[in-house]
Amino acid sequence: MKFLNTISVKIWGSFTLVLFVIFLFITIYYPNQQHKAFTDFKKNELKEIANTIALGVELSLKNDDFEGLKKTVELASNKKDFEYVAVFLYENNKKQLLTSYPEINNDKTLSENNDKFIFEKATFNTDNFNGEVLISFSKKKINDTVNALNKPLYITIFALLVLSVILFYLIANQITKPIKKLIKITKELQSENYQTNIPKSYSNDEIGNLNNAIIDLQTSLNESRRNNKNLTEGLEEEIQKRTVELERTNLSLVDAQSNARISNFHYSSQDEKWEASSVFYDIVGLDKRENYPISSLLTLFMPEDRNELALFLDGKDNKSRERARDFKLVRQDSKNTVWIDLRCLLDFNEKGELLNFQGTIQDISYRKKIEEELQELSLVAKNTSNAVIITDANRRIKWVNNSAIKMTGYSLEEMIGKSPKMFQFEKTNPTTIAKIKQLLDNNQEVKVEVLNRGKTGNEYWLELNIVPLKNSNNEVYGYIAVETDITELKNSEDAIRRMNETLENRVLENTKKNLDLSRMIVEQEKLATIGEISAGIAHDLNTPLGSAKVGAESLAYVLNEISQLFPLLGSEEQFLVYELSKEFKSSLLISGVQKRKEKEFVVNFLEQELNYEPENIPLLAQKLIDCRILHEQKDLIAKITKLSDPIIFLTVLVNLQHKDSLLESIITSTERAAEVVKDIRSFINKGSTPDRIEVDLQKNIQVVLNVFNYELRKNISLETSFEDNLKIQGFDVKLFQLWSNLLKNSIEAMDSTIDKKITISTKSIENFSRVEISNNGPQIPEEIIHNIFKKFFSTKRDKSGTGLGLSIVKNVVGEHNAKIQVISTEEKTTFIIDFPRINAF
Amino acid sequence: MAFKMRQIKIIFVILILNIFSGKVYSQNDKFTFIANEIDFKTTTLKNIKAVFRGKYSSWKNNQDVTIVLPSTKSENAGDVAKYLYETTVTGMQKFWLSQVFQGRSNPPVFLENDSEIIEYVRKNPGSIGIVKANTPNIPNNIKINITG
Structure with a gap:
């Protein structure tokens, strides 16, 4: 393909193409025209022969003169180039072949085969005969004739074509030779070989001009090269210098970010990539070496702030792309809260979905703290009952609080820009004034009592505290005065006493x-x-x-x-x-x-x-x-x-x-x-x-059962199972109270139960003597089961409950060093009391 | 034009044999054949019909065979056509048109009456004609005896 793009081929190829088209036209168009003309000529000739023969036939038949027919046939036969001539007769409305020359037996040959032959006809009429003479000529012969005629032409054209192609090729090569040379020179120039020798052209044509232009270009390039070399050397020095400066600036920036605790960041939602400077990770207490998905970073925000954050990052409602807001975060290492100032520029797509955002995050915890303190102080200053006046370094009033306005009677506008001397008058002690001035001139605090006068002429005593406000260079940039109205104090010290x-x-x-x-x-x-x-x-x-x-x-x-x-x-x-x-x-x-x-x-x-x-x-x-x-x-x-x-x-x-x-x-x-x-x-x-004695559990319980016998007999099924001779060390009477209260509690608990049943059993288990008292009353709800032993707790307030029964039970159990537990299910509620065995007591 | 010389020679030998057979039959039929300077004086009807149907174009003595026939206007034409060609006058015309067109035969000479025919034959060597048998003044030297 590269070969086809050369100028040589373009010139040579174009000429060759044009010649080829011309020769093609000649070799196709002209033979065709010749063929057509030759065919027309042949048809005319055939027509004449046909007419002559038809006339001969007609005369021979009319006059019985077959000599004439012979001559016409001979005349036709001398024209060797016709294919055949035939005589047809119309008999009984049919065309029948009478004879033909040369004799042809195959009727198909005589059919008018237009593909192979051209035909001409001539009719004849006598008293007895009607017919026609048909003469045909082979198309192949016409083609052969035309081809034979044009053969020298084809050869000549082909030879001309070949010669032309060669000639044009040589010419094209000759034309492109200097161009190729120039291309070679240009390539050398391109490869920065500016010293190559370019001979001057004395030709005035375009190529000669181009050659000389390239010589000029070479001179210019050599000049530029020298200039570039100087420039490059200068640039390299400059770049090196700038790089050092940039590195220094970068370090300063990093230091500045670190000092200001500010970090830049960039987030792209497309690849979900979060990039931030190291200060960011320092602020939020994360390890910089790890990658964090944006979702995990969002969890750094306080849960109550997350809706605000969603609104902050929302692209709907055509809000500004620039956002700034303070947020509170939770540090991931210490879990301490940290205030940040989040400023970013958001990019949204057409649907308002967030694409990218970038900006800065600054740790403003300290500032926030100061602000909060300042706010608190400001509130104090504003709302304190003492008058507060702030002046600039020239002791001109900048700000006063409400109490100062109330105390002096002047409005804020009336006081701004004035000297606090406006409150002094003739009665104000000059010594005090001098003292104030002296102290202030020495940048010292002032604490004096002074008599001032308000706008309405009201006189009032003040306890005046003035503190000079100093910047980091220890320069005074203002004063703050706190004035306490001590008029009443002054006037009624006795009364106060x-x-x-x-x-x-x-x-x-x-x-x-x-x-x-x-x-x-x-x-x-x-x-x-x-x-x-x-x-x-x-x-x-x-x-x-x-x-x-x-x-x-x-x-x-x-x-x-x-x-x-x-x-x-x-x-x-x-x-x-x-x-x-x-x-x-x-x-x-x-x-x-x-x-x-x-x-x-x-x-x-x-x-x-x-x-x-x-x-x-x-x-x-x-x-x-x-x-x-x-x-x-x-x-x-x-x-x-x-x-x-x-x-x-x-x-x-x-x-x-x-x-x-x-x-x-x-x-x-x-x-x-x-x-x-x-x-x-x-x-x-x-x-x-009472004395502690040895108590037989069965007998002790039996006494209580006897007492409750009437209640039990009426409507309660009692089942007992006692282990023989099971004894404990205890207080007989207190145990009566214990059983009585548990039994009474059980009976009352089963108040609404239909088939009431109480089960009492005693048995020894390891180091304990266990008594179990169960009833099938309703289950004790879980929420109160822990309270039933508390004093004055009762679920039967509306009945006979005093709230002391189970409290006594607990006390008695405690006095016996025993343990009580209650297990309440839907089926039954069981109180289990474990007494220490006698030998273990 | 496309004569087959071998066939012609064979026919010619047969004719010679007939001449030297010595058996001459007088023509008592309707027609008499006349000829001038041809190779034989006596022949068979079959041979003579063959001659009239254009089988030969020249005689042994290289004379061109010229067939003389009554023209379509002659009263004998129909009879001659039937006698010699077993067809009508137009059939005879078609026959000769085809023959001449294809160059198989010399074109025949058509004359209006017998006397013209006799006169033509007498004057033109190689010619052979047919006239009515009862035509007067037929020179004997041109008559052809038909045998068998």
Whole structure:
């Protein structure tokens, strides 16, 4: 392709192309035209021959002169170049070949084959004949003739073409030779070989001019090279110098950034690349060596600021691209907060989405702190009751606070630019004024009392404090004066003194009153304590008395039954029941399982050995078990079954048994009440406690169960399981309180339960003697379960709850070095008390 | 023009054999054949018809064969056409048109009556003609005897 782009080829190729087109035109167009002309000529000739032959035929047939026909045929046959000539006759509307010359047998040849032949026709007519003469000429012959005619032309043209191409090639080469030479020179110049020899051209054509122009260019380039060399050397020096300066500037900038705690940054959302100077990482407490995604950097902002940040970076609403705002960040290392001044230039796309942003982040924590302090100070200065006046170095007022305006009566505008001397007047002590001036001239603080006058002529005493304001060079750039109005102080020092005395008296009086009050509070606290103790005492007393009351009520019920049923028995039966009541004692401390088992034996005995009436067996068996007459007492059972009414007999027996138990319980309860009273007495006698004794847990609990027997019998199923001879060291009476309160609490808890059930068990576990008391009352909510042992906490305020029951329980447990826990589920609530074993106590 | 010389020679030998057979038959038919300076005086009808159908273009003595026939205007034309060419007058014309066109034969001479025919034959050596048998004044020297 490079070859095709050379000038030589362009010149040579163009001429060659033009010649080729011309020769192509000649070799195609002219032969075609010749062929056409030759064909037309041949057709005319054929037409004439056809006409001549037709005339010969016509004459020969009309005149019987076949000699003429022969001559015309001979005439035609002399023209060797026709293909054939034929005579056709029209007979019966059909064209039939009569004869042809030369003779042709194949009719197809005679058909007018326009591809191969040209045809001409001539008709003849006589009285007897109508027909036509057809003469044909081969197109191939025409082509051959034309080709033969043009063959020398083709050869000549081809030779001319070849010669022209060679000639033009040589000419083109000759034309481009100096150009190539110039190109070579130019390339040498391009490769900075400016010393190459370029011969001067004396030709006046374009190439000669170009040659001389290149010589001029060479001269110019040599000159430029020298200049460039000088310039380059100068530039290198300059660049080196500038580089050093730039490095120095850069270091200064880094130092400046570091000192000013300012960092530049750039963020591109397209590649999510965050770039910032090292100060940034120093500000936010991150390791510079790591890469942080923008999302993690956003978490540096305080959560409450993140919406503000989103608005800050928002591109909608055609806001300005330039943004600046202070934000608070959390340092990632120390978690301390740091204030930053964020200034950036944002780029958005057409949809308002953030593309890039760049700007600076400056740690302004110190400034913020100063600002806050200044704000606070400013607030103080503004709102303090003291007058504050600030002046410049020339002691001209720059700013005053509200109190100063109020004190002097002048407006701010009236005071600005004036000297504070405007407040002094004839009564102002000149010595004081001189002192002020002297101190200020020496850049010292002033603290004096001075009399001034306001706008309305009001005179007022001031305690004046003036502090010179100094810059870092210790130059005074202003003064701040704090003025306290001490007019009243001055005018009423006596009154103040008197007031002070009065106040002192009042203080003394109040102190005395307070001491009295303190004593009262101590008394009240004492009373409260006594009240609290009283509530406990009341409860302690109430429990055995309640038990006695319940026992008495139960006893009344039992005696009533006895009095109704006893007369129904015969005298022997009365005697027997009485004897049996002494022999057999009913007990509530029999477990349900045991009772069922005993009942089963008794039923079997009644059924199998006594053949007792089946329908009465369950009731009779139950009564026997209640009376503690078990199946081992076969003779006695047999005897009872033979009585007139065993059921009434047994009912009386069980009531008699209960009567004894109840009486015992009442006695025990009243004794216990006495014990409580004894306890109270012990308490009152400060610290005297009942003796610690060995307590049998089963017996101790049994007493309480006896007391609550009436309540339990009414509607509660009681199940007990006691380990024999399980004893603890404890306070008998206090344990009564413990069980009573837990039992009472259980009964009350099951108030709304339908099938009420209480389970009590004792057993030894490792170093503990455990008592478990469960009820199937509602679950104690989790939120209050931790409070139930607290004093005065009650869920039964609307009923009988005092809030002391479980508090006493806790106290008693504590006194026994025991532990109590409560487990409350939907099914049941269980109190578990673990007492230390005797040997471990 | 495309004569086959071998065929001509064979026919010529046959004719010679006929001449020397010595058996001459008088022409008592409707037509009499006349000829001038030809190679034979006696021949068969078949041979003579062959001559009239343009089979030969020259005689043995190199004389061109000139066939003389009654023209289409002659009253004999129809009979002669039928007798010699077994066709009509126009058929005979087509025959000769084809023959002459293709150069197979010399063009025949058509004359209007028998006397012109006789006169032509008498004056033109190599010519052969046909006239009615009863035509008067037919010179004997030009008559051709037909045998068999």
